[in-house]
Amino acid sequence: MKTRRLVLLGSIVLVCLVLITVQSRGRSSGAGDVVAVITTPIQTLLARVNRTAFGLWATYLDWKNVRAENRRLRDENQRLRVDALQIGETVDENRRLRRLLVLRDRLPLDTLTGEIIAREWGGWVRSLTVNRGRNDNIMRLTAVIGPDGLIGRVVDVRPGAAIVQVLTDPASTVGAHVVRTRTSGIVEGEARGTMRFKYMARDGAGILVGDLIVSAGHGGLFPRGVPIGRVIAIDDRGSALFHYAALAPAVDFGRIDEVLLVTGDTAHDIAAHFPVDG
Amino acid sequence: MKSLFALTVFGGGVAHLTLAPALRVADVAPDIPLLVVLLLALRHGPEFGGLAGFAAGLLQDAVSGGLVGVQALTKGVVGFGIGTLGGRFSVTQPLVQVPGLVLLSIVEGLGRFVILKLFHYPAAFGEVMTYVVLPQALYNGFLGAALVFALAWAESLRARTS
Numbered sequence: 001m002k003t004r005r006l007v008l009l010g011s012i013v014l015v016c017l018v019l020i021t022v023q024s025r026g027r028s029s030g031a032g033d034v035v036a037v038i039t040t041p042i043q044t045l046l047a048r049v050n051r052t053a054f055g056l057w058a059t060y061l062d063w064k065n066v067r068a069e070n071r072r073l074r075d076e077n078q079r080l081r082v083d084a085l086q087i088g089e090t091v092d093e094n095r096r097l098r099r100l101l102v103l104r105d106r107l108p109l110d111t112l113t114g115e116i117i118a119r120e121w122g123g124w125v126r127s128l129t130v131n132r133g134r135n136d137n138i139m140r141l142t143a144v145i146g147p148d149g150l151i152g153r154v155v156d157v158r159p160g161a162a163i164v165q166v167l168t169d170p171a172s173t174v175g176a177h178v179v180r181t182r183t184s185g186i187v188e189g190e191a192r193g194t195m196r197f198k199y200m201a202r203d204g205a206g207i208l209v210g211d212l213i214v215s216a217g218h219g220g221l222f223p224r225g226v227p228i229g230r231v232i233a234i235d236d237r238g239s240a241l242f243h244y245a246a247l248a249p250a251v252d253f254g255r256i257d258e259v260l261l262v263t264g265d266t267a268h269d270i271a272a273h274f275p276v277d278g
Numbered sequence: 279m280k281s282l283f284a285l286t287v288f289g290g291g292v293a294h295l296t297l298a299p300a301l302r303v304a305d306v307a308p309d310i311p312l313l314v315v316l317l318l319a320l321r322h323g324p325e326f327g328g329l330a331g332f333a334a335g336l337l338q339d340a341v342s343g344g345l346v347g348v349q350a351l352t353k354g355v356v357g358f359g360i361g362t363l364g365g366r367f368s369v370t371q372p373l374v375q376v377p378g379l380v381l382l383s384i385v386e387g388l389g390r391f392v393i394l395k396l397f398h399y400p401a402a403f404g405e406v407m408t409y410v411v412l413p414q415a416l417y418n419g420f421l422g423a424a425l426v427f428a429l430a431w432a433e434s435l436r437a438r439t440s
Contacts, residue, residue: 004325005324005325005328005358005362008324008325008328008329008358009324009328009354009355009358012328012329012332012350012351012354012355012358013351013354013355015332015347015350016332016347016348016350016351016354017347017351018347019346019347019350020345020346020347020348020351020393020397023345023346023347024345024397036340118341120341120342120343121302121305121307122307122309122342122410122414123305123306123307123406123409123410123414124342124344124390124394124406124410125342125343125344127342127343129341129343155343156343163342163343165343170399170400170401170406171399171400171401190401190405190409191401191402191405191406191409191410192305192405192408192409192410193305193409
């Protein structure tokens with residue numbers, strides 16, 4: 001009995017170590033693909049069920065308020081409220097999709113729209129799962145943007161889905177600059193779910209709270225000029241070589257439902273297509 | 279046993295995908311599959327705990343896009359460990375449940391950090407402990423205790439009706 005247990009524990013450890021070692025040596029994970037084939041349709045279904053369930057819950061709460069407000073008109077009011085909620089939700093969805101489509105049509109880039117089907121928000125990894133994958137010719141390191149700014153990059157591609165590492169992921173780094181002063185630096189994600197702009201102290205004396213940080217476009221990974229965030233605090237480290245600025249993200253990663261995946265050449269400055277005053 | 283195993287792995291995964299984002303408090307989400315594995319490992323022993331932890335972790339690894347195998351390893355080992363130790367401790371009291379779950383979550387988090395660090399995970403130890411491991415461990419402790427209470431209540435209700 002004891003031997004059987006030890007063999008089981010040893011097998012688990014061995015299988016995991018083999019899996020990790022194979023991936024760390026740059027070989028694609030077949031196990032990941034196999035699991036993804038099963039999990040992607042489930043994730044898609046769950047994302048829909050989740051949204052529907054929360055929509056129904058919100059409808060129920062409104063229904064309770066209406067009933068308390070006017071008992072005599074309860075039935076009529078309920079129907080109207082439910083209708084209004086449905087219309088409001090549709091209008092909201094239409095507005096989001098229209099903004100995305102307007103952006104897609106105006107951008108001088110080849111893009112593909114995608115829907116978020118899952119979010120990983122545990123702190124170790126901050127990622128979104130998009131319903132576009134290998135079947136849509138999505139490649140690793142594809143840039144992902146939204147109407148408000150930069151979202152992240154694709155770090156893993158599965159047959160029907162792709163994992164997007166968002167900018168607040170602790171492993172995320174993006175070359176960026178301050179629009180007003182042109183100070184260059186790097187935007188890094190932090191484990192607490194925030195972002196910071198790291199810059200050379202001698203170049204960043206003029207950075208102020210409220211300054212807009214955009215992608216630098218170096219390296220050909222991200223297009224130039226995509227908003228990343230605004231400076232909310234400056235961490236002046238005296239005589240240190242690098243100073244840091246805390247950023248408020250341009251994109252609300254927790255609420256985004258649709259994204260654009262940049263499938264073609266990214267060598268363009270697209271700053272003019274994003275809001276700079278918001 | 280097989281259906282319980284499938285329920286643990288997929289039920290925990292489904293709960294993690296649907297409930298965890300909704301249960302987020304101050305950007306801290308509970309690790310529901312870990313809770314499910316730990317609570318069932320206590321009842322069903324080390325083989326169940328080890329295998330369920332391994333499978334649930336593998337599913338989470340595949341979904342999150344991290345290194346496939348890291349959570350499978352830590353959850354498998356923790357599930358096996360608690361399954362082995364479970365028979366020797368009384369875990370019916372909240373004074374044992376909450377600190378126990380907090381401690382096990384911290385152990386699992388430390389294990390993940392050590393493995394990820396071997397593969398050049400960039401975040402610092404203090405930062406990960408302060409903003410990820412400890413808040414999630416506390417959340418796991420209280421949520422897990424609530425889950426134990428709910429299960430005990432459901433069982434007593436079932437016993438009364440049957």
